Amino acid sequence: MSNIVSYEEREKNFDWSISEKELGYKDGDIINIGWYCSDRICEMGKADKLALIWEGLGGVEKKYTFDDIRINSNKFGAFLRGLGIKNEDRICLFMDKIPELYIGFLGVLKIGAIAQPLFSAFGDESLHVRLDNAETTAIITQRKHVGKVRKLLEKSPYLKYVIIVDHDGKKPLKERELTFDMESYEEPKDFEIFPTKAESASVLHYTSGTTGQPKGVKHVHYSLISQYLTTKWVLDLQEDDIYWCTADPGWVTGTSYGIIGCWSLGITQCVLDTGFSATSWYEFIQKRKVTMWYSAPTAIRSLMKAGDEVVKQYDLSSLRHLASVGEPLNSEAVIWSEKVYGIAFQDNYWQTETGSIMIANYPGMKVKPGSMGRPFPGITAAVVDSKTFEPLSEPGKIGLIAFRPGWPAMMRTYWENEETYKSKFKNDWYLPGDRASIDKEGYFWFVGRDDDVINTGGHLVSPFEVESALLEHEAVAESAVVAKPDEVNMEVVKAFVTLKAGYKPDDMLELSIMNFIRKKLSPLAMPQEIEYVDSLPKTRSGKIMRRLLHAKEWGEEIGDTSTLEDDE
Numbered sequence: 369m370s371n372i373v374s375y376e377e378r379e380k381n382f383d384w385s386i387s388e389k390e391l392g393y394k395d396g397d398i399i400n401i402g403w404y405c406s407d408r409i410c411e412m413g414k415a416d417k418l419a420l421i422w423e424g425l426g427g428v429e430k431k432y433t434f435d436d437i438r439i440n441s442n443k444f445g446a447f448l449r450g451l452g453i454k455n456e457d458r459i460c461l462f463m464d465k466i467p468e469l470y471i472g473f474l475g476v477l478k479i480g481a482i483a484q485p486l487f488s489a490f491g492d493e494s495l496h497v498r499l500d501n502a503e504t505t506a507i508i509t510q511r512k513h514v515g516k517v518r519k520l521l522e523k524s525p526y527l528k529y530v531i532i533v534d535h536d537g538k539k540p541l542k543e544r545e546l547t548f549d550m551e552s553y554e555e556p557k558d559f560e561i562f563p564t565k566a567e568s569a570s571v572l573h574y575t576s577g578t579t580g581q582p583k584g585v586k587h588v589h590y591s592l593i594s595q596y597l598t599t600k601w602v603l604d605l606q607e608d609d610i611y612w613c614t615a616d617p618g619w620v621t622g623t624s625y626g627i628i629g630c631w632s633l634g635i636t637q638c639v640l641d642t643g644f645s646a647t648s649w650y651e652f653i654q655k656r657k658v659t660m661w662y663s664a665p666t667a668i669r670s671l672m673k674a675g676d677e678v679v680k681q682y683d684l685s686s687l688r689h690l691a692s693v694g695e696p697l698n699s700e701a702v703i704w705s706e707k708v709y710g711i712a713f714q715d716n717y718w719q720t721e722t723g724s725i726m727i728a729n730y731p732g733m734k735v736k737p738g739s740m741g742r743p744f745p746g747i748t749a750a751v752v753d754s755k756t757f758e759p760l761s762e763p764g765k766i767g768l769i770a771f772r773p774g775w776p777a778m779m780r781t782y783w784e785n786e787e788t789y790k791s792k793f794k795n796d797w798y799l800p801g802d803r804a805s806i807d808k809e810g811y812f813w814f815v816g817r818d819d820d821v822i823n824t825g826g827h828l829v830s831p832f833e834v835e836s837a838l839l840e841h842e843a844v845a846e847s848a849v850v851a852k853p854d855e856v857n858m859e860v861v862k863a864f865v866t867l868k869a870g871y872k873p874d875d876m877l878e879l880s881i882m883n884f885i886r887k888k889l890s891p892l893a894m895p896q897e898i899e900y901v902d903s904l905p906k907t908r909s910g911k912i913m914r915r916l917l918h919a920k921e922w923g924e925e926i927g928d929t930s931t932l933e934d935d936e
Protein backbone atom coordinates (compact mmCIF):
# COMPACT_ATOMS: atom_id res chain seq x y z
CA MET A 369 0.00 0.00 0.00
CA SER A 370 1.38 3.38 -0.90
CA ASN A 371 2.06 5.97 1.79
CA ILE A 372 1.65 8.83 -0.63
CA VAL A 373 -0.85 11.51 0.33
CA SER A 374 -0.49 15.17 -0.60
CA TYR A 375 1.44 17.48 1.71
CA GLU A 376 -1.56 19.74 2.12
CA GLU A 377 -3.81 16.86 3.10
CA ARG A 378 -1.42 15.72 5.83
CA GLU A 379 -0.73 19.19 7.10
CA LYS A 380 -4.45 19.96 7.48
CA ASN A 381 -5.42 17.58 10.26
CA PHE A 382 -2.07 16.76 11.69
CA ASP A 383 -1.60 15.50 15.22
CA TRP A 384 1.20 13.34 16.64
CA SER A 385 -1.53 11.03 17.91
CA ILE A 386 -1.62 9.65 14.33
CA SER A 387 1.73 8.07 15.11
CA GLU A 388 0.78 7.07 18.66
CA LYS A 389 -2.31 5.24 17.36
CA GLU A 390 -0.40 3.34 14.70
CA LEU A 391 2.11 2.28 17.34
CA GLY A 392 -0.65 1.37 19.79
CA TYR A 393 0.69 3.83 22.36
CA LYS A 394 -1.36 5.88 24.81
CA ASP A 395 -0.20 8.63 27.12
CA GLY A 396 1.29 7.09 30.27
CA ASP A 397 1.96 3.67 28.71
CA ILE A 398 5.26 1.87 28.83
CA ILE A 399 7.27 2.72 25.71
CA ASN A 400 10.56 0.98 24.96
CA ILE A 401 12.24 1.44 21.59
CA GLY A 402 13.97 -1.96 21.92
CA TRP A 403 10.59 -3.68 22.22
CA TYR A 404 9.02 -1.65 19.42
CA CYS A 405 11.84 -2.53 17.02
CA SER A 406 11.82 -6.28 17.60
CA ASP A 407 9.25 -7.95 19.93
CA ARG A 408 6.32 -5.93 18.60
CA ILE A 409 7.19 -6.70 14.99
CA CYS A 410 7.29 -10.41 15.88
CA GLU A 411 3.94 -10.14 17.65
CA MET A 412 2.54 -8.59 14.48
CA GLY A 413 3.33 -11.84 12.67
CA LYS A 414 6.63 -10.79 11.09
CA ALA A 415 9.01 -12.86 13.22
CA ASP A 416 10.44 -14.62 10.16
CA LYS A 417 10.76 -11.52 8.03
CA LEU A 418 14.34 -10.41 7.39
CA ALA A 419 15.32 -7.42 9.52
CA LEU A 420 19.00 -7.15 8.63
CA ILE A 421 21.07 -8.22 5.66
CA TRP A 422 24.66 -7.43 6.53
CA GLU A 423 27.66 -7.48 4.22
CA GLY A 424 31.26 -7.06 5.26
CA LEU A 425 34.63 -7.10 3.50
CA GLY A 426 35.00 -9.67 0.76
CA GLY A 427 31.24 -10.07 0.41
CA VAL A 428 30.83 -11.93 3.74
CA GLU A 429 27.13 -12.00 4.52
CA LYS A 430 24.97 -12.40 7.62
CA LYS A 431 21.18 -12.33 7.79
CA TYR A 432 18.87 -11.82 10.77
CA THR A 433 15.11 -12.07 11.00
CA PHE A 434 13.09 -9.91 13.38
CA ASP A 435 12.98 -12.92 15.71
CA ASP A 436 16.79 -13.14 15.60
CA ILE A 437 16.96 -9.45 16.43
CA ARG A 438 14.55 -9.97 19.32
CA ILE A 439 16.44 -12.93 20.76
CA ASN A 440 19.91 -11.49 20.29
CA SER A 441 19.03 -8.11 21.76
CA ASN A 442 17.57 -9.98 24.75
CA LYS A 443 20.92 -11.77 25.08
CA PHE A 444 22.74 -8.44 25.11
CA GLY A 445 20.31 -7.13 27.71
CA ALA A 446 20.62 -10.21 29.92
CA PHE A 447 24.40 -10.17 29.74
CA LEU A 448 24.62 -6.48 30.69
CA ARG A 449 22.11 -6.94 33.48
CA GLY A 450 24.18 -9.85 34.77
CA LEU A 451 27.06 -7.41 35.21
CA GLY A 452 24.88 -5.25 37.42
CA ILE A 453 24.17 -2.63 34.77
CA LYS A 454 20.97 -0.80 35.56
CA ASN A 455 18.56 1.57 33.87
CA GLU A 456 20.07 4.97 33.06
CA ASP A 457 23.65 3.67 33.13
CA ARG A 458 25.48 4.88 30.03
CA ILE A 459 26.70 2.11 27.75
CA CYS A 460 28.95 3.06 24.87
CA LEU A 461 28.76 1.20 21.56
CA PHE A 462 32.16 1.53 19.89
CA MET A 463 32.11 -0.73 16.86
CA ASP A 464 32.26 -0.76 13.09
CA LYS A 465 28.90 -1.25 11.36
CA ILE A 466 28.71 -4.90 12.45
CA PRO A 467 25.44 -6.65 13.41
CA GLU A 468 26.37 -6.45 17.12
CA LEU A 469 26.23 -2.65 16.90
CA TYR A 470 22.64 -2.60 15.64
CA ILE A 471 21.40 -5.42 17.86
CA GLY A 472 23.43 -4.34 20.91
CA PHE A 473 21.87 -0.88 20.63
CA LEU A 474 18.41 -2.42 21.14
CA GLY A 475 19.73 -4.65 23.94
CA VAL A 476 20.98 -1.61 25.86
CA LEU A 477 17.60 0.13 25.44
CA LYS A 478 15.71 -2.99 26.53
CA ILE A 479 17.25 -2.82 30.02
CA GLY A 480 16.50 0.89 30.26
CA ALA A 481 20.18 1.81 29.99
CA ILE A 482 21.27 4.74 27.81
CA ALA A 483 22.94 3.90 24.50
CA GLN A 484 25.96 6.06 23.67
CA PRO A 485 27.06 5.21 20.12
CA LEU A 486 30.46 6.56 19.05
CA PHE A 487 32.26 6.30 15.71
CA SER A 488 34.81 3.49 15.73
CA ALA A 489 37.11 5.84 13.76
CA PHE A 490 37.49 8.02 16.86
CA GLY A 491 40.95 8.20 18.39
CA ASP A 492 41.54 7.79 22.11
CA GLU A 493 41.21 11.50 22.90
CA SER A 494 37.85 11.91 21.10
CA LEU A 495 36.65 8.78 22.86
CA HIS A 496 37.90 9.85 26.25
CA VAL A 497 36.20 13.26 26.43
CA ARG A 498 32.87 11.72 25.52
CA LEU A 499 33.12 8.82 27.96
CA ASP A 500 34.32 11.18 30.64
CA ASN A 501 31.40 13.56 30.21
CA ALA A 502 28.84 10.74 30.35
CA GLU A 503 30.70 8.77 33.06
CA THR A 504 30.04 5.72 30.96
CA THR A 505 29.85 2.40 32.83
CA ALA A 506 30.68 0.00 30.01
CA ILE A 507 31.96 0.09 26.46
CA ILE A 508 31.07 -2.59 23.92
CA THR A 509 33.73 -2.92 21.27
CA GLN A 510 35.76 -5.10 18.90
CA ARG A 511 39.24 -6.56 19.23
CA LYS A 512 40.62 -4.12 16.70
CA HIS A 513 39.54 -1.10 18.76
CA VAL A 514 40.51 -2.34 22.22
CA GLY A 515 43.96 -0.71 21.97
CA LYS A 516 42.35 2.74 21.95
CA VAL A 517 40.21 1.90 24.97
CA ARG A 518 43.21 0.57 26.91
CA LYS A 519 44.92 3.94 26.52
CA LEU A 520 42.25 5.71 28.54
CA LEU A 521 41.47 3.14 31.23
CA GLU A 522 43.72 4.70 33.82
CA LYS A 523 42.02 8.09 33.60
CA SER A 524 38.50 6.61 33.43
CA PRO A 525 37.71 5.09 36.84
CA TYR A 526 33.93 5.06 36.12
CA LEU A 527 34.44 2.70 33.16
CA LYS A 528 33.92 -0.70 34.78
CA TYR A 529 33.68 -3.00 31.78
CA VAL A 530 35.24 -3.27 28.37
CA ILE A 531 33.15 -5.85 26.51
CA ILE A 532 34.70 -7.44 23.42
CA VAL A 533 32.21 -9.00 21.01
CA ASP A 534 34.65 -10.83 18.73
CA HIS A 535 37.35 -12.17 21.02
CA ASP A 536 39.01 -15.22 19.52
CA GLY A 537 40.57 -16.36 22.78
CA LYS A 538 44.08 -15.89 21.46
CA LYS A 539 45.32 -12.83 23.29
CA PRO A 540 44.82 -12.68 27.06
CA LEU A 541 42.26 -10.24 28.40
CA LYS A 542 43.43 -7.30 30.45
CA GLU A 543 41.98 -5.54 33.44
CA ARG A 544 38.20 -4.82 33.19
CA GLU A 545 37.93 -6.71 29.88
CA LEU A 546 35.21 -9.30 29.27
CA THR A 547 34.02 -11.20 26.23
CA PHE A 548 30.49 -11.55 24.89
CA ASP A 549 29.67 -13.70 21.91
CA MET A 550 26.18 -12.89 20.67
CA GLU A 551 25.75 -16.09 18.67
CA SER A 552 26.81 -18.61 21.32
CA TYR A 553 25.44 -16.86 24.41
CA GLU A 554 22.49 -18.78 25.76
CA GLU A 555 19.06 -17.32 25.07
CA PRO A 556 17.74 -15.91 28.34
CA LYS A 557 14.49 -17.39 29.63
CA ASP A 558 11.74 -14.96 30.64
CA PHE A 559 13.77 -11.88 29.77
CA GLU A 560 11.97 -8.82 31.03
CA ILE A 561 12.17 -5.54 29.22
CA PHE A 562 12.61 -2.56 31.53
CA PRO A 563 9.34 -0.58 31.69
CA THR A 564 10.66 2.71 30.32
CA LYS A 565 8.19 5.57 29.95
CA ALA A 566 7.94 8.37 27.41
CA GLU A 567 10.45 10.57 29.24
CA SER A 568 12.97 7.81 30.10
CA ALA A 569 16.38 8.53 28.56
CA SER A 570 17.24 6.39 25.55
CA VAL A 571 20.17 7.63 23.47
CA LEU A 572 23.06 9.98 24.12
CA HIS A 573 24.65 11.29 20.91
CA TYR A 574 27.65 13.60 21.04
CA THR A 575 27.74 16.60 18.75
CA SER A 576 30.36 19.31 18.32
CA GLY A 577 29.84 23.02 18.89
CA THR A 578 32.19 25.95 18.29
CA THR A 579 33.32 26.28 21.86
CA GLY A 580 33.73 23.87 24.72
CA GLN A 581 33.80 20.11 24.64
CA PRO A 582 31.33 18.09 22.55
CA LYS A 583 27.82 18.07 23.95
CA GLY A 584 25.87 14.94 24.84
CA VAL A 585 22.42 15.27 23.31
CA LYS A 586 19.95 13.41 25.52
CA HIS A 587 17.00 11.73 23.83
CA VAL A 588 14.07 9.81 25.32
CA HIS A 589 12.02 6.76 24.31
CA TYR A 590 9.13 8.98 23.20
CA SER A 591 11.32 10.13 20.26
CA LEU A 592 9.99 7.01 18.54
CA ILE A 593 6.72 8.84 17.83
CA SER A 594 8.53 11.30 15.51
CA GLN A 595 11.02 8.81 14.11
CA TYR A 596 8.32 6.32 13.15
CA LEU A 597 6.13 8.77 11.27
CA THR A 598 8.92 10.69 9.52
CA THR A 599 10.33 7.38 8.33
CA LYS A 600 6.95 6.40 6.99
CA TRP A 601 6.18 9.66 5.22
CA VAL A 602 9.54 11.16 4.25
CA LEU A 603 11.54 8.00 3.61
CA ASP A 604 8.26 6.51 2.39
CA LEU A 605 9.13 3.01 3.62
CA GLN A 606 6.65 0.34 2.64
CA GLU A 607 6.22 -3.32 3.53
CA ASP A 608 8.35 -4.86 0.76
CA ASP A 609 11.09 -2.27 0.65
CA ILE A 610 14.76 -3.12 0.95
CA TYR A 611 16.12 -0.09 2.71
CA TRP A 612 19.72 1.09 2.75
CA CYS A 613 20.74 3.88 5.11
CA THR A 614 24.42 4.52 4.49
CA ALA A 615 24.93 6.39 7.79
CA ASP A 616 27.03 4.99 10.63
CA PRO A 617 25.09 4.73 13.94
CA GLY A 618 27.86 6.88 15.48
CA TRP A 619 25.89 9.65 13.77
CA VAL A 620 22.25 10.34 14.65
CA THR A 621 21.08 9.45 11.12
CA GLY A 622 22.41 5.94 11.70
CA THR A 623 20.28 5.46 14.83
CA SER A 624 17.09 7.51 14.23
CA TYR A 625 16.76 6.17 10.67
CA GLY A 626 19.37 3.37 10.49
CA ILE A 627 17.83 1.44 13.41
CA ILE A 628 14.74 2.94 15.02
CA GLY A 629 12.72 4.26 12.08
CA CYS A 630 12.99 1.26 9.77
CA TRP A 631 12.72 -1.48 12.37
CA SER A 632 9.79 0.08 14.22
CA LEU A 633 8.02 -0.16 10.85
CA GLY A 634 9.13 -3.78 10.41
CA ILE A 635 11.14 -3.02 7.27
CA THR A 636 14.09 -5.06 5.96
CA GLN A 637 17.31 -3.08 5.86
CA CYS A 638 20.74 -3.87 4.50
CA VAL A 639 24.09 -2.64 5.77
CA LEU A 640 27.40 -2.49 3.92
CA ASP A 641 30.32 -2.45 6.34
CA THR A 642 33.10 -1.58 3.90
CA GLY A 643 34.62 1.73 2.84
CA PHE A 644 33.20 3.87 0.07
CA SER A 645 33.72 3.28 -3.63
CA ALA A 646 31.27 3.97 -6.44
CA THR A 647 31.54 0.45 -7.82
CA SER A 648 31.07 -1.31 -4.49
CA TRP A 649 28.05 0.85 -3.70
CA TYR A 650 26.39 0.24 -7.07
CA GLU A 651 27.17 -3.44 -6.82
CA PHE A 652 25.53 -3.53 -3.40
CA ILE A 653 22.36 -1.84 -4.68
CA GLN A 654 22.21 -4.27 -7.60
CA LYS A 655 22.87 -7.37 -5.50
CA ARG A 656 20.55 -6.48 -2.62
CA LYS A 657 17.89 -4.94 -4.89
CA VAL A 658 17.78 -1.83 -2.74
CA THR A 659 14.54 0.11 -3.19
CA MET A 660 14.99 3.01 -0.77
CA TRP A 661 18.37 4.66 -0.36
CA TYR A 662 19.09 7.29 2.33
CA SER A 663 22.49 8.90 1.99
CA ALA A 664 24.42 12.18 2.23
CA PRO A 665 25.62 14.89 -0.18
CA THR A 666 29.33 14.04 0.13
CA ALA A 667 28.67 10.50 -1.03
CA ILE A 668 26.46 11.79 -3.84
CA ARG A 669 29.14 14.23 -4.97
CA SER A 670 31.71 11.41 -4.94
CA LEU A 671 29.37 9.31 -7.08
CA MET A 672 28.99 12.27 -9.44
CA LYS A 673 32.77 12.45 -9.71
CA ALA A 674 32.94 8.75 -10.55
CA GLY A 675 30.82 9.65 -13.57
CA ASP A 676 27.80 8.51 -15.58
CA GLU A 677 29.46 5.61 -17.38
CA VAL A 678 29.97 3.49 -14.27
CA VAL A 679 26.25 3.82 -13.42
CA LYS A 680 25.39 2.14 -16.73
CA GLN A 681 27.38 -0.96 -15.79
CA TYR A 682 24.91 -1.85 -13.04
CA ASP A 683 21.24 -2.67 -12.87
CA LEU A 684 19.88 -0.12 -10.41
CA SER A 685 16.28 -0.47 -11.53
CA SER A 686 15.17 -1.64 -8.07
CA LEU A 687 15.59 1.92 -6.73
CA ARG A 688 12.29 3.63 -6.03
CA HIS A 689 13.06 6.53 -3.69
CA LEU A 690 16.24 8.42 -2.70
CA ALA A 691 16.78 10.86 0.16
CA SER A 692 19.71 12.85 1.50
CA VAL A 693 20.68 14.64 4.71
CA GLY A 694 23.61 16.23 6.52
CA GLU A 695 24.78 19.11 4.36
CA PRO A 696 23.45 21.30 1.61
CA LEU A 697 22.43 19.18 -1.38
CA ASN A 698 23.23 21.38 -4.34
CA SER A 699 20.72 21.47 -7.16
CA GLU A 700 23.36 20.03 -9.56
CA ALA A 701 23.41 16.85 -7.49
CA VAL A 702 19.60 16.64 -7.52
CA ILE A 703 19.44 17.10 -11.28
CA TRP A 704 22.34 14.71 -11.89
CA SER A 705 20.76 11.97 -9.79
CA GLU A 706 17.53 12.29 -11.73
CA LYS A 707 19.47 12.00 -14.98
CA VAL A 708 21.50 8.91 -14.09
CA TYR A 709 19.21 6.99 -11.73
CA GLY A 710 15.90 8.14 -13.20
CA ILE A 711 14.87 9.50 -9.77
CA ALA A 712 16.16 12.50 -7.87
CA PHE A 713 17.67 12.56 -4.40
CA GLN A 714 15.28 14.43 -2.12
CA ASP A 715 16.86 16.62 0.52
CA ASN A 716 15.84 16.79 4.16
CA TYR A 717 17.12 18.80 7.09
CA TRP A 718 17.43 18.04 10.78
CA GLN A 719 20.00 17.73 13.57
CA THR A 720 21.27 15.51 16.34
CA GLU A 721 19.32 17.79 18.67
CA THR A 722 16.02 17.58 16.77
CA GLY A 723 16.20 13.76 16.76
CA SER A 724 14.04 13.47 13.65
CA ILE A 725 13.53 15.05 10.23
CA MET A 726 12.24 18.64 10.49
CA ILE A 727 12.20 20.06 6.98
CA ALA A 728 11.88 17.83 3.95
CA ASN A 729 11.04 17.08 0.38
CA TYR A 730 9.10 13.87 0.00
CA PRO A 731 6.74 11.90 -2.21
CA GLY A 732 3.44 13.73 -2.46
CA MET A 733 5.14 17.12 -2.58
CA LYS A 734 6.48 19.27 -5.37
CA VAL A 735 10.29 19.14 -5.13
CA LYS A 736 12.39 22.23 -5.77
CA PRO A 737 16.00 21.27 -6.48
CA GLY A 738 18.34 23.11 -4.10
CA SER A 739 15.65 23.64 -1.45
CA MET A 740 15.46 21.59 1.77
CA GLY A 741 11.68 21.41 1.34
CA ARG A 742 8.93 22.29 3.77
CA PRO A 743 8.44 21.67 7.51
CA PHE A 744 7.19 18.18 8.38
CA PRO A 745 3.50 18.33 9.35
CA GLY A 746 3.19 19.28 13.00
CA ILE A 747 6.46 21.20 12.96
CA THR A 748 6.18 24.96 13.29
CA ALA A 749 9.24 26.40 11.59
CA ALA A 750 10.26 29.96 10.80
CA VAL A 751 13.17 32.11 9.85
CA VAL A 752 13.71 34.76 12.52
CA ASP A 753 15.69 37.97 12.85
CA SER A 754 19.04 37.33 14.54
CA LYS A 755 18.57 40.14 17.07
CA THR A 756 14.85 40.36 17.80
CA PHE A 757 14.06 36.67 17.11
CA GLU A 758 10.83 37.81 15.43
CA PRO A 759 9.78 35.81 12.34
CA LEU A 760 10.72 37.43 9.03
CA SER A 761 7.56 37.47 6.99
CA GLU A 762 9.05 38.73 3.74
CA PRO A 763 9.85 35.86 1.33
CA GLY A 764 13.55 35.47 0.54
CA LYS A 765 14.80 37.28 3.65
CA ILE A 766 17.69 35.50 5.33
CA GLY A 767 17.49 34.81 9.05
CA LEU A 768 17.97 32.10 11.65
CA ILE A 769 16.04 28.85 11.34
CA ALA A 770 13.72 28.48 14.34
CA PHE A 771 11.40 25.73 15.57
CA ARG A 772 8.60 25.87 18.13
CA PRO A 773 9.55 23.27 20.75
CA GLY A 774 7.28 20.34 21.47
CA TRP A 775 7.76 17.64 18.82
CA PRO A 776 8.36 14.17 20.32
CA ALA A 777 12.00 13.61 19.27
CA MET A 778 13.37 16.95 20.48
CA MET A 779 16.42 16.55 22.75
CA ARG A 780 15.60 16.89 26.44
CA THR A 781 18.90 18.46 27.47
CA TYR A 782 22.66 18.43 26.91
CA TRP A 783 24.18 15.96 29.36
CA GLU A 784 25.43 17.82 32.45
CA ASN A 785 25.14 21.06 30.52
CA GLU A 786 21.69 22.52 31.07
CA GLU A 787 23.05 26.03 30.64
CA THR A 788 24.09 25.52 27.01
CA TYR A 789 20.82 23.71 26.36
CA LYS A 790 18.87 26.74 27.64
CA SER A 791 20.96 29.08 25.52
CA LYS A 792 19.54 27.42 22.39
CA PHE A 793 16.08 28.90 23.07
CA LYS A 794 15.04 32.48 22.38
CA ASN A 795 11.50 33.87 22.55
CA ASP A 796 10.07 30.35 22.77
CA TRP A 797 11.92 29.29 19.63
CA TYR A 798 14.54 26.55 19.48
CA LEU A 799 17.43 27.82 17.33
CA PRO A 800 19.43 25.08 15.60
CA GLY A 801 22.20 27.54 14.64
CA ASP A 802 21.64 27.62 10.89
CA ARG A 803 20.64 30.40 8.48
CA ALA A 804 18.07 30.09 5.72
CA SER A 805 15.35 31.89 3.82
CA ILE A 806 11.78 30.87 3.01
CA ASP A 807 10.22 31.40 -0.42
CA LYS A 808 6.64 32.35 -1.30
CA GLU A 809 5.50 28.75 -1.23
CA GLY A 810 6.99 28.04 2.16
CA TYR A 811 10.09 26.17 0.96
CA PHE A 812 13.26 26.56 3.03
CA TRP A 813 16.57 27.40 1.34
CA PHE A 814 19.73 26.74 3.36
CA VAL A 815 22.28 29.56 3.56
CA GLY A 816 24.90 28.46 6.07
CA ARG A 817 25.70 27.80 9.68
CA ASP A 818 25.54 30.62 12.15
CA ASP A 819 28.69 29.50 13.98
CA ASP A 820 32.23 28.31 13.21
CA VAL A 821 31.43 24.60 13.29
CA ILE A 822 32.96 22.83 10.29
CA ASN A 823 30.66 20.50 8.37
CA THR A 824 33.03 18.18 6.55
CA GLY A 825 31.26 15.58 4.50
CA GLY A 826 28.25 15.80 6.81
CA HIS A 827 30.29 15.43 10.00
CA LEU A 828 30.43 18.32 12.40
CA VAL A 829 33.91 19.13 13.63
CA SER A 830 34.55 21.64 16.36
CA PRO A 831 37.44 24.01 15.60
CA PHE A 832 37.96 24.24 19.35
CA GLU A 833 38.53 20.49 19.69
CA VAL A 834 41.08 20.45 16.87
CA GLU A 835 42.84 23.56 18.19
CA SER A 836 43.09 22.03 21.66
CA ALA A 837 44.55 18.83 20.26
CA LEU A 838 47.01 20.78 18.09
CA LEU A 839 48.39 22.50 21.15
CA GLU A 840 49.37 19.13 22.52
CA HIS A 841 51.76 18.61 19.60
CA GLU A 842 55.30 19.39 20.72
CA ALA A 843 55.98 21.86 17.88
CA VAL A 844 52.77 23.92 18.02
CA ALA A 845 52.66 27.20 19.93
CA GLU A 846 49.27 28.52 18.80
CA SER A 847 46.64 27.44 16.35
CA ALA A 848 43.44 28.51 14.61
CA VAL A 849 41.24 26.09 12.75
CA VAL A 850 38.76 26.98 10.01
CA ALA A 851 36.94 25.34 7.11
CA LYS A 852 38.39 25.52 3.64
CA PRO A 853 36.39 24.80 0.48
CA ASP A 854 36.53 21.30 -0.96
CA GLU A 855 34.93 19.88 -4.07
CA VAL A 856 33.66 16.63 -2.54
CA ASN A 857 33.39 17.25 1.20
CA MET A 858 32.18 20.83 0.72
CA GLU A 859 34.40 21.84 3.64
CA VAL A 860 37.57 20.35 5.09
CA VAL A 861 39.61 21.29 8.14
CA LYS A 862 42.49 23.72 7.69
CA ALA A 863 44.85 24.73 10.51
CA PHE A 864 46.93 27.85 10.86
CA VAL A 865 49.76 27.32 13.33
CA THR A 866 52.59 29.24 14.85
CA LEU A 867 55.56 27.11 15.88
CA LYS A 868 57.61 26.98 19.03
CA ALA A 869 61.19 28.16 18.73
CA GLY A 870 63.51 25.60 17.23
CA TYR A 871 60.98 23.93 14.89
CA LYS A 872 61.29 24.17 11.11
CA PRO A 873 58.09 24.79 9.16
CA ASP A 874 58.51 22.02 6.58
CA ASP A 875 56.52 19.18 4.96
CA MET A 876 57.76 16.56 7.41
CA LEU A 877 56.41 18.53 10.31
CA GLU A 878 53.12 19.09 8.47
CA LEU A 879 52.71 15.33 8.09
CA SER A 880 53.62 14.74 11.70
CA ILE A 881 50.99 17.26 12.89
CA MET A 882 48.32 15.82 10.58
CA ASN A 883 48.94 12.28 11.80
CA PHE A 884 48.93 13.40 15.39
CA ILE A 885 45.39 14.74 14.98
CA ARG A 886 44.18 11.77 12.97
CA LYS A 887 45.22 9.40 15.74
CA LYS A 888 44.06 11.55 18.61
CA LEU A 889 40.73 12.71 17.21
CA SER A 890 39.68 11.10 13.93
CA PRO A 891 40.49 11.04 10.21
CA LEU A 892 37.75 13.62 9.59
CA ALA A 893 39.08 16.08 12.14
CA MET A 894 42.57 15.83 10.62
CA PRO A 895 43.59 19.10 8.92
CA GLN A 896 43.96 18.64 5.17
CA GLU A 897 46.33 21.59 5.15
CA ILE A 898 48.57 23.26 7.68
CA GLU A 899 49.61 26.81 7.04
CA TYR A 900 52.54 28.09 9.06
CA VAL A 901 52.16 31.71 10.13
CA ASP A 902 54.22 34.08 12.29
CA SER A 903 51.21 35.22 14.27
CA LEU A 904 47.43 34.76 14.33
CA PRO A 905 44.92 37.61 13.96
CA LYS A 906 43.38 38.32 17.35
CA THR A 907 40.79 40.61 18.85
CA ARG A 908 41.81 43.13 21.47
CA SER A 909 40.51 40.77 24.09
CA GLY A 910 42.86 38.09 22.76
CA LYS A 911 40.32 35.92 20.92
CA ILE A 912 41.52 34.42 17.67
CA MET A 913 39.58 35.94 14.74
CA ARG A 914 38.66 32.75 12.95
CA ARG A 915 36.17 34.75 10.89
CA LEU A 916 39.00 36.61 9.21
CA LEU A 917 40.92 33.47 8.32
CA HIS A 918 37.71 31.86 7.12
CA ALA A 919 36.88 34.82 4.87
CA LYS A 920 40.33 34.61 3.28
CA GLU A 921 39.92 30.91 2.53
CA TRP A 922 36.54 31.50 0.90
CA GLY A 923 37.49 34.71 -0.90
CA GLU A 924 34.80 36.64 0.98
CA GLU A 925 34.62 40.19 2.24
CA ILE A 926 36.41 40.44 5.55
CA GLY A 927 33.75 42.62 7.18
CA ASP A 928 34.04 44.43 10.48
CA THR A 929 37.55 44.22 11.91
CA SER A 930 37.11 47.01 14.42
CA THR A 931 37.99 44.78 17.33
CA LEU A 932 41.10 43.41 15.67
CA GLU A 933 44.25 43.69 17.76
CA ASP A 934 46.75 44.88 15.18
CA ASP A 935 44.51 46.91 12.89
CA GLU A 936 45.82 50.38 12.17
Ligand code: 6R9
Nearest residue numbers: 693694695696697716717718719720802814
Ligand atom coordinates in the same frame (compact mmCIF):
# COMPACT_ATOMS: atom_id res chain seq x y z
C1 6R9 B 1 21.15 14.86 10.78
C2 6R9 B 1 22.36 15.71 10.94
C3 6R9 B 1 23.23 19.03 11.79
C4 6R9 B 1 23.68 20.19 10.94
C5 6R9 B 1 22.60 21.19 10.72
C6 6R9 B 1 23.08 21.83 9.43
C7 6R9 B 1 23.62 20.64 8.64
C8 6R9 B 1 21.83 18.93 8.04
C9 6R9 B 1 21.19 19.66 6.10
C10 6R9 B 1 22.19 20.53 6.61
C11 6R9 B 1 22.01 21.86 4.75
C12 6R9 B 1 20.61 19.96 4.83
N1 6R9 B 1 22.57 20.03 7.80
N2 6R9 B 1 21.00 18.68 7.02
N3 6R9 B 1 22.59 21.62 5.93
N4 6R9 B 1 21.05 21.08 4.19
N5 6R9 B 1 19.68 19.19 4.27
O1 6R9 B 1 22.97 16.11 9.98
O2 6R9 B 1 22.72 16.00 12.22
O3 6R9 B 1 25.24 15.93 12.54
O4 6R9 B 1 23.73 17.16 14.15
O5 6R9 B 1 24.21 18.03 11.84
O6 6R9 B 1 24.05 19.72 9.62
O7 6R9 B 1 24.10 22.74 9.68
O8 6R9 B 1 22.52 22.07 11.81
P1 6R9 B 1 24.02 16.75 12.75
